[in-house]
Amino acid sequence: MSVESKPKNVTASTFLKKKQNNEKITMLTAYDCSTAKYFDEAGVDSILVGDSLGMVVLGYDSTQHVTMQDMQIFTAAVSRGAKRCMVVADMPFMSYHASIEEAVKNAGELIRSGAFAVKLEGATSHILSVVKRCVESGIPVVGHLGFTPQYLNVLGGYKVQGKTAENTKFILNQALELQKAGAFAVVLEMVPEECAKLITEKLYIPTIGIGAGRYTDGQVLVADDILGKYSEFKPKFARRYADLKSEILSAGEKYVSDVTTGVFPNENEVFHLSEEENKALEEMIKNEFGCN
Ligand code: KIV
Numbered sequence: 001m002s003v004e005s006k007p008k009n010v011t012a013s014t015f016l017k018k019k020q021n022n023e024k025i026t027m028l029t030a031y032d033c034s035t036a037k038y039f040d041e042a043g044v045d046s047i048l049v050g051d052s053l054g055m056v057v058l059g060y061d062s063t064q065h066v067t068m069q070d071m072q073i074f075t076a077a078v079s080r081g082a083k084r085c086m087v088v089a090d091m092p093f094m095s096y097h098a099s100i101e102e103a104v105k106n107a108g109e110l111i112r113s114g115a116f117a118v119k120l121e122g123a124t125s126h127i128l129s130v131v132k133r134c135v136e137s138g139i140p141v142v143g144h145l146g147f148t149p150q151y152l153n154v155l156g157g158y159k160v161q162g163k164t165a166e167n168t169k170f171i172l173n174q175a176l177e178l179q180k181a182g183a184f185a186v187v188l189e190m191v192p193e194e195c196a197k198l199i200t201e202k203l204y205i206p207t208i209g210i211g212a213g214r215y216t217d218g219q220v221l222v223a224d225d226i227l228g229k230y231s232e233f234k235p236k237f238a239r240r241y242a243d244l245k246s247e248i249l250s251a252g253e254k255y256v257s258d259v260t261t262g263v264f265p266n267e268n269e270v271f272h273l274s275e276e277e278n279k280a281l282e283e284m285i286k287n288e289f290g291c292n
Pocket of ligand 1: 029048049050051052053090187189210220222
């Protein structure tokens with residue numbers, strides 16, 4: 001599919017229309033300009049500048065170390081590459097909890113960095129107020145329920161959420177509250193597909209699943225998982241579409257071998273003086289040093 005034939009400027013209403021027409025929404029994370037450009041050209045509806053960058057780009061062991069400054073830099077890079085699709089930026093850990101004012105200010109900074117919308121985790125009464133105030137201020141918001149990585153320590157590890165009827169009802173109520181507060185989509189992470197299906201049926205805004213089964217309105221995966229670049233851990237729900245780790249390893253090994261054996265650089269990869277300048281240089285060396 002050529003870039004020209006793809007829908008332009010994906011917005012919240014594009015998401016809603018897709019849900020109404022039973023068309024799946026596609027979202028992938030990206031953290032740099034060129035990956036964003038290629039995913040945009042490949043036709044994804046949305047790129048999430050996820051705070052997963054803390055782990056897959058910055059090498060931390062959780063998303064809790066990511067700062068507003070990190071998110072601003074990576075959001076700006078992605079938005080320079082993504083011309084057509086919607087860029088959503090994660091609000092990092094503790095950037096929206098201290099006060100509503102600080103949350104709205106930080107959300108505004110991410111929009112200024114190039115995001116179309118921000119994503120935040122949970123649905124406590126504070127979070128619902130933040131969502132409401134952001135939307136009132138003109139900042140579109142995506143919610144995030146189920147497994148919420150910023151609450152890792154409270155949740156006690158990477159665990160599937162909503163595993164009982166009671167928990168499913170709890171997450172459904174959270175999703176309904178987020179919808180009421182003005183979120184235009186909700187990410188559901190690591191919940192049983194029965195739970196995600198029920199929530200998807202009960203909401204008029206779209207659900208985007210990650211490890212949430214087949215019935216959500218859309219799917220999101222982490223770029224480094226689908227590209228086979230992040231090798232620390234492969235989640236059960238992630239499908240690998242490329243093996244960049246092997247490609248990078250073999251390119252690195254070949255380069256080391258070519259440099260150490262003198263195969264790189266070759267004649268086509270070097271610059272030369274013109275014949276005239278080369279003669280002048282030889283003459284200069286002879287005159288100044290008495291030798292050639
Ligand atoms: O940070 C991230 O990549 C995310 C996805 C897991 C949805 O929030």
